[in-house]
Amino acid sequence: MSYRSALSYVLSSTVEPCAEQTGASGRFPRASVAALAEAGLLGLTVSPHLGGGGLGLVEAADVVTQVSRACPATGAVLRSHYAAVACVEAYGTPWLRRRIAEGHHLSTLALTDDGGDDGGPSGVAPPAGSTATRTGDVVALRARKRDVVGAGEADSYVWSSRPDDGSDRPVLWLVPADAPRLFVPARPDGAGPRGSCTSTVCADPVLVPASARLGRKGGRRDDVLGTVLEWLATLPATGPALAERVGAEALT
Structure with missing residues (x-):
């Protein structure tokens, strides 16, 4: 079955019938x-060798567009998932990529810092609030991220921080949702579509292995932020999704 046929079936059987209730109740779809x-x-863009669809950004943008028309909340969740998966597909482990391909893992982006300042006309707080402190093979991430789509519902977060190695380029980490001292306020406080669970996520701090850093292959540091920006620039963006995009650009 082609992805378009699969999408058409899901839209008519589930997304469209549930959209009104999702918007009215504000519950995660x-x-x-x-x-x-x-x-x-969910595994549309994962390698077919791991059970994924093997498709790319153009097809992902098509899916997000159609889903967003039927249910803005589900579209917002899917958009953030695809952008996060682009990083995981490039730099993550085969085990996690297979989990995504099998539909057992939902990821999202945590890029925009809440520094207690609106950051100027863009409404994006400055990136200086996120810190990463390395001790041996353990990194302590401390930050308060806002406008995180699917907060408290995703299985992992692609998380931005200041560099942990003295360089001048911000870095990204894969943070599991069940990490100790990672928490989400009881009530969503973001500006996303009702039901998208757009909210703040706090790390106070969260400890992750140094290997959780995305963007290193064979000792070489790749432009992982460039991967995020490419996807966010192409996938349909409104509201907090646009804030994610501007927030990512502010890190460069």
Whole structure:
């Protein structure tokens, strides 16, 4: 079955029927996300060698566009997931990539710092608030991220911070949602579509292995931020999704 056929079925059978209730109740569109996972659409861009669809940015943008028309909340969740997966696909482990391909893992972006300042006309707080302190093979991440789509619902966060190695380029980390001292306020406080669970995520601090850093292959440091920016520039963006994009650009 082509991705378009799978998408058409999921839209008509689940996403569209659930959209009104999602918007009215403000609850996470769990049934719609589960249906997308079962149809293989969460793993659309993962390598076919690991069970994914093997497709790219153009197809992902098509899926996000159609899903967003039916249910803005589900579209916002899917958009952030695809942008995060682009990093995981390039730099993550085969085990995690296979989990995504099988529909068992939802990821999202945590890029925009809440520094207690609106950061100027863009409304994006300055990136100086996120810190990464390395001790041996353990890194302590401390930050307060705002406008995180799927906060408290995703299985992992692609998390930005100041560099941990004295360089001048911000870095990204893969932070598991069940990491100790990672928490989400009880009530969503972001500006995302109702039901997208757009909220603040806090690390106070969160300890991750140094290997959780994304963007290193064979000792070489790749432009992982460039990967995020490419996807965010192409995937349809409104509201906090646009803030994610501007927030990522502010890190460069």
